[in-house]
Amino acid sequence: MSGTPPPAALEIAGVSHAFGTVRALDGVSLTVPAGAFVALLGVNGAGKSTLVNLATRLYDGGGGSIRIAGHDLRRDPGAALASLGVVFQSRALDADLTVRQNLAYHAALHGIGRRAAAPRIAEVLGLVGLADRAGVSVSALSGGQVRRAEIARALIHRPEVMILDEPTVGLDVRSRAEVLALTRGLAARQGVGVLWATHLFDEVGEADALVLLHRGRVLWHGPPAALAPDGDVTGAFLRLTGAAEAA
Amino acid sequence: MTEAVPRATPAPATRTGLPRGAWAIAFQGIAAREALRFLRQRGRFLAALVRPLVWLFIFAAGFRSVLGLSITPPYQTYVLYEVYVVPGLVAMIQLFNGMQSSLSMVYDRETGAMRTLLVSPLPRWFLLFSKLMAGVLVSILQAYAFLAIAWFWDVRPPALGYLAVLPALIFAGLMLGALGLLLSSAIRQLENFAGVMNFVIFPMFFASTALYPLWRMRESSVLLHDICAANPFTHAVELIRFALYLQVNWLSLGVVLGCLALFFGGAVLMYDPGRGLWPRRKGGR
Numbered sequence: 001m002s003g004t005p006p007p008a009a010l011e012i013a014g015v016s017h018a019f020g021t022v023r024a025l026d027g028v029s030l031t032v033p034a035g036a037f038v039a040l041l042g043v044n045g046a047g048k049s050t051l052v053n054l055a056t057r058l059y060d061g062g063g064g065s066i067r068i069a070g071h072d073l074r075r076d077p078g079a080a081l082a083s084l085g086v087v088f089q090s091r092a093l094d095a096d097l098t099v100r101q102n103l104a105y106h107a108a109l110h111g112i113g114r115r116a117a118a119p120r121i122a123e124v125l126g127l128v129g130l131a132d133r134a135g136v137s138v139s140a141l142s143g144g145q146v147r148r149a150e151i152a153r154a155l156i157h158r159p160e161v162m163i164l165d166e167p168t169v170g171l172d173v174r175s176r177a178e179v180l181a182l183t184r185g186l187a188a189r190q191g192v193g194v195l196w197a198t199h200l201f202d203e204v205g206e207a208d209a210l211v212l213l214h215r216g217r218v219l220w221h222g223p224p225a226a227l228a229p230d231g232d233v234t235g236a237f238l239r240l241t242g243a244a245e246a247a
Numbered sequence: 248m249t250e251a252v253p254r255a256t257p258a259p260a261t262r263t264g265l266p267r268g269a270w271a272i273a274f275q276g277i278a279a280r281e282a283l284r285f286l287r288q289r290g291r292f293l294a295a296l297v298r299p300l301v302w303l304f305i306f307a308a309g310f311r312s313v314l315g316l317s318i319t320p321p322y323q324t325y326v327l328y329e330v331y332v333v334p335g336l337v338a339m340i341q342l343f344n345g346m347q348s349s350l351s352m353v354y355d356r357e358t359g360a361m362r363t364l365l366v367s368p369l370p371r372w373f374l375l376f377s378k379l380m381a382g383v384l385v386s387i388l389q390a391y392a393f394l395a396i397a398w399f400w401d402v403r404p405p406a407l408g409y410l411a412v413l414p415a416l417i418f419a420g421l422m423l424g425a426l427g428l429l430l431s432s433a434i435r436q437l438e439n440f441a442g443v444m445n446f447v448i449f450p451m452f453f454a455s456t457a458l459y460p461l462w463r464m465r466e467s468s469v470l471l472h473d474i475c476a477a478n479p480f481t482h483a484v485e486l487i488r489f490a491l492y493l494q495v496n497w498l499s500l501g502v503v504l505g506c507l508a509l510f511f512g513g514a515v516l517m518y519d520p521g522r523g524l525w526p527r528r529k530g531g532r
Contacts, residue, residue: 057520078265078368084366086366089359096283104276108276110273111268111368113275
């Protein structure tokens with residue numbers, strides 16, 4: 001019965017990146033198993049967005065390797081990106097178009113034609129609770145609805161991995177909780193590996209794993225409970241970063 | 248809010264994991280988005296038409312009496328100034344459209360829409376070319392609308408010229424759009440776009456054969472003549488002018504295709520994730 005274990009949804013190994021002489025990432029490694037919700041926690045400037053840009057191939061170069069659903073991003077970018085859904089920190093939907101038109105456009109970018117896209121659009125909008133907003137212009141949606149529509153967009157091609165970069169920035173408490181619950185549900189029910197980049201400590205407590213990024217380096221990678229048995233992730237973060245500064 | 252969604256049987260896929268026909272579907276999708284945006288911005292269409300029409304109705308009418316033209320190829324006889332200036336104004340539509348596309352690329356980059364385009368699994372050069380081609384199709388509609396109005400102003404090239412000019416419009420539009428694409432990769436903020444107007448559009452337009460033939464330039468300044476002769480926009484104008492009168496200006500065709508390759512190659516390089524400006528800019532903008 002022994003077989004080759006399925007590849008991790010996302011494998012980042014020894015990734016480094018610099019902007020000129022400023023080293024933004026230094027040998028970062030992390031793994032997101034299929035169906036796991038992994039939180040990437042770091043303060044502003046820690047290197048989270050740089051890592052997201054590398055994992056989505058907006059940047060390339062530097063050392064290390066990134067594998068998405070088993071495909072090497074540098075050697076086989078097409079197959080790797082076909083397995084990836086992304087929600088960027090800045091909103092990426094076209095405000096002039098309706099939710100349906102936006103999703104149809106993104107389906108086309110993944111080679112999904114209009115006929116095949118129609119049922120998928122209905123499916124993912126139902127999943128994110130926006131089934132009744134398909135014909136509405138994006139400019140008429142609330143902040144939380146836009147975020148959910150962005151998640152629907154990222155799901156349209158049924159990715160194996162999702163990367164979300166600070167997806168709750170600018171949302172009210174209720175919308176934040178909804179988006180977080182929705183994404184955790186995707187990992188648990190759909191088997192999608194999720195990497196959730198955030199600077200908000202209260203969003204990481206229930207993650208399956210926590211990656212703590214500080215000044216471009218991984219300070220911790222493991223279950224949040226192992227880092228902070230008392231649930232005080234903030235305290236544990238301050239201790240770890242303090243130790244790193246002293247070193 | 249969250250329900251389990253059955254995983255559907257995947258469509259037949261190519262080696263890259265994309266469905267068959269993915270490239271054509273992606274192009275259709277990009278073109279459809281440009282068309283939808285265009286339909287929602289009807290003012291843009293009117294503005295693109297009003298600009299050359301003002302030149303045709305007012306500027307050309309004024310210059311008609313003071314600017315004599317000798318027989319200039321491809322014309323077989325003396326022509327009115329309005330007749331001479333129309334191909335230049337068609338190219339002007341494409342020049343402004345190319346820069347408008349560039350502006351739209353910078354806007355997309357600022358809003359984040361560009362990122363979703365660039366993380367598509369299709370090759371980046373193809374995505375950029377599709378966006379470029381979609382913009383050119385829009386500019387061709389504008390060019391034909393202008394030519395139709397000019398027909399009523401007694402600017403009537405041979406009927407077949409309207410068909411023969413189509414490839415010229417595609418090549419000239421692609422070259423000017425590629426220039427816009429290249430510029431968009433170097434412009435960091437929307438506010439900087441005013442510089443493009445001052446340093447690219449106006450010099451390219453005025454230092455070309457759009458308004459005056461080359462021999463007239465030489466009469467006033469040899470240096471200006473040489474600048475105009477080297478200006479890629481001059482060759483876009485001449486390619487369109489000759490095609491409208493059922494001739495091919497091979498030199499202009501060569502220059503336009505060469506510049507297209509140069510500008511588009513540069514743009515692809517600038518948008519390359521490993522080599523362009525993006526990886527060097529914190530924030531990817």
